[in-house]
Amino acid sequence: MAVYTKVSAEQIAAFLKRFEVGQLVSVKGIAEGVENSNYLLETDQSRFILTLYEKRVDPKDLPFFISLLDHLSAKGCPVPPVIADIAGEQIHELCGKFACLIAFLPGVSVSTPTPGQAASAGRALGGMHLAARDFAGTRQNNMDRTEWDKLAASCGADELNAISEGLNDLVQTELRALEKEWPMHLPHAVIHADLFPDNALMLGDEVTGIIDFYFSCTDIRAYDLAVTHTAWCFSDDGETFDQHISDALITGYKDSFGLSGAEREALPILARGAALRFLLTRAYDWINTPADALVTRKDPLAFLNRLKFYQQHRNIFTA
Amino acid sequence: MAVYTKVSAEQIAAFLKRFEVGQLVSVKGIAEGVENSNYLLETDQSRFILTLYEKRVDPKDLPFFISLLDHLSAKGCPVPPVIADIAGEQIHELCGKFACLIAFLPGVSVSTPTPGQAASAGRALGGMHLAARDFAGTRQNNMDRTEWDKLAASCGADELNAISEGLNDLVQTELRALEKEWPMHLPHAVIHADLFPDNALMLGDEVTGIIDFYFSCTDIRAYDLAVTHTAWCFSDDGETFDQHISDALITGYKDSFGLSGAEREALPILARGAALRFLLTRAYDWINTPADALVTRKDPLAFLNRLKFYQQHRNIFTA
Numbered sequence: 001m002a003v004y005t006k007v008s009a010e011q012i013a014a015f016l017k018r019f020e021v022g023q024l025v026s027v028k029g030i031a032e033g034v035e036n037s038n039y040l041l042e043t044d045q046s047r048f049i050l051t052l053y054e055k056r057v058d059p060k061d062l063p064f065f066i067s068l069l070d071h072l073s074a075k076g077c078p079v080p081p082v083i084a085d086i087a088g089e090q091i092h093e094l095c096g097k098f099a100c101l102i103a104f105l106p107g108v109s110v111s112t113p114t115p116g117q118a119a120s121a122g123r124a125l126g127g128m129h130l131a132a133r134d135f136a137g138t139r140q141n142n143m144d145r146t147e148w149d150k151l152a153a154s155c156g157a158d159e160l161n162a163i164s165e166g167l168n169d170l171v172q173t174e175l176r177a178l179e180k181e182w183p184m185h186l187p188h189a190v191i192h193a194d195l196f197p198d199n200a201l202m203l204g205d206e207v208t209g210i211i212d213f214y215f216s217c218t219d220i221r222a223y224d225l226a227v228t229h230t231a232w233c234f235s236d237d238g239e240t241f242d243q244h245i246s247d248a249l250i251t252g253y254k255d256s257f258g259l260s261g262a263e264r265e266a267l268p269i270l271a272r273g274a275a276l277r278f279l280l281t282r283a284y285d286w287i288n289t290p291a292d293a294l295v296t297r298k299d300p301l302a303f304l305n306r307l308k309f310y311q312q313h314r315n316i317f318t319a
Numbered sequence: 320m321a322v323y324t325k326v327s328a329e330q331i332a333a334f335l336k337r338f339e340v341g342q343l344v345s346v347k348g349i350a351e352g353v354e355n356s357n358y359l360l361e362t363d364q365s366r367f368i369l370t371l372y373e374k375r376v377d378p379k380d381l382p383f384f385i386s387l388l389d390h391l392s393a394k395g396c397p398v399p400p401v402i403a404d405i406a407g408e409q410i411h412e413l414c415g416k417f418a419c420l421i422a423f424l425p426g427v428s429v430s431t432p433t434p435g436q437a438a439s440a441g442r443a444l445g446g447m448h449l450a451a452r453d454f455a456g457t458r459q460n461n462m463d464r465t466e467w468d469k470l471a472a473s474c475g476a477d478e479l480n481a482i483s484e485g486l487n488d489l490v491q492t493e494l495r496a497l498e499k500e501w502p503m504h505l506p507h508a509v510i511h512a513d514l515f516p517d518n519a520l521m522l523g524d525e526v527t528g529i530i531d532f533y534f535s536c537t538d539i540r541a542y543d544l545a546v547t548h549t550a551w552c553f554s555d556d557g558e559t560f561d562q563h564i565s566d567a568l569i570t571g572y573k574d575s576f577g578l579s580g581a582e583r584e585a586l587p588i589l590a591r592g593a594a595l596r597f598l599l600t601r602a603y604d605w606i607n608t609p610a611d612a613l614v615t616r617k618d619p620l621a622f623l624n625r626l627k628f629y630q631q632h633r634n635i636f637t638a
Contacts, residue, residue: 013427
């Protein structure tokens with residue numbers, strides 16, 4: 001959420017000469033996205049996001065992300081295509097980092113979604129799943145259920161318990177339950193896997209952009225709805241669940257893509273998995289990030305609250 | 320150089336209802352300026368910078384800064400006016416901070432100015448001085464020469480020497496020399512006092528914006544040219560001086576505003592003062608900022624190099 005690699009205006013102007021996108025008019029480093037460096041560029045023709053990939057994105061995954069964005073964009077999904085240069089290249093090097101020039105999309109990320117916005121997010125997710133059905137690419141989810149045991153171990157029992165008393169036991173018990181009940185039989189597909197409100201651009205109730213595909217992967221398709229559910233249906237701190245938002249999100253998804261009986265039945269366990277995944281990654285970052293670092297640490301307890309809620313309320317997915 | 324206060328899109332959309340500026344279309348937190356929080360906003364009518372003032376700007380100075388921007392903008396200087404709301408108010412509160420909505424200006428900040436760009440910066444500075452001649456406001460320079468002694472004392476002799484061996488003695492000797500030679504008889508006026516390349520927006524060789532007036536104050540007018548000289552005429556680390564840039568900057572200023580014989584004669588001592596001022600503020604920040612803090616520490620030695628250069632080369636202001 002910061003600019004890690006400083007690129008001068010002169011370097012950006014020279015970089016843009018590789019493309020047919022006009023002359024540079026404005027550059028602002030923006031605080032956005034996962035741990036990449038992002039610049040909002042304006043030329044005399046259009047606007048773009050210049051992304052330099054920092055440590056969290058593996059360069060070997062870039063072709064997958066880019067071809068997915070191109071595929072979805074070509075099918076009319078509101079995702080930003082990656083601009084090719086005059087030679088047809090989409091992946092570049094700039095200041096020693098891999099870099100892409102990406103179309104700018106209008107819209108704002110809401111902090112407190114309304115039911116109308118959640119319905120629109122559900123429809124956009126379903127629309128993305130529809131458009132991805134004939135996408136040939138695959139990418140293993142390196143944050144899938146089988147990784148969570150390792151993630152918990154690398155946090156450490158004492159460190160987890162320092163975040164919240166008894167957290168390690170709770171995590172271990174949940175890991176065993178999910179291992180037993182995880183619905184691997186459900187249809188797998190390419191999913192976004194991180195559709196938080198931050199990653200949806202909106203104008204009014206309409207989704208004008210789905211961004212930040214850097215966790216997109218192949219996994220249980222309904223798990224994408226579960227991730228979106230845990231991201232959209234609670235207050236930030238996870239202490240308040242909103243049934244109206246939940247109903248609107250699921251109805252929006254169902255209306256655009258559909259939801260099988262088996263998928264609906266699995267939502268309680270998939271949502272527990274989604275809450276545990278973000279609990280563990282946030283706990284890992286919490287433990288391994290100095291309190292005064294450049295990156296804002298996000299409180300893992302916000303997802304412990306969600307996990308406990310899902311454990312105790314299995315019949316909320318009724319929409 | 321970061322977003323310190325997080326303002327949600329909903330809060331910004333509600334804030335914009337006070338103005339007649341259209342509907343919010345996009346918001347990006349931007350990494351820019353002194354220690355304020357800045358957002359680049361787009362509405363369906365125009366673009367704006369929303370600034371929330373953090374600890375470095377004293378709210379009681381805001382009326383001075385705003386009336387200066389309005390005055391200069393009305394006279395055709397490329398400075399961004401502060402937008403008034405429907406009730407005519409320019410200073411607002413948002414998320415517990417004082418906030419202003421400011422016009423967006425195109426242009427990029429260059430990192431390595433060319434002589435053509437330095438000439439343009441000199442002309443823009445002179446044009447600003449011309450336009451400010453009938454501006455009635457005054458503001459004491461809280462970083463003026465009389466403050467530098469206190470600044471050095473608050474750094475501490477041991478801490479200065481830890482930055483560079485013998486630095487405290489060098490600073491004390493320079494403080495006494497400047498006290499003796501400081502040209503207080505020269506004309507005083509409202510000055511920008513911080514016109515680094517960062518604070519000039521350019522398209523090609525043309526200055527399209529002068530921004531970040533949060534150090535503007537009443538002081539020796541030619542000191543503004545000296546600050547601009549120390550900011551523009553050296554490599555970042557202060558190790559390389561560029562006579563062509565220096566000549567272009569001074570010529571540009573002279574052509575637009577003029578430079579008296581007394582002012583030109585004082586430039587060597589004013590430039591030493593400017594270099595010492597930034598050496599001391601950078602040293603203070605260096606000593607008082609944790610190495611891993613949100614703010615990037617700027618190396619004070621870059622201005623020690625400039626100070627030593629100015630001490631040794633008094634006949635460079637020949638343009």
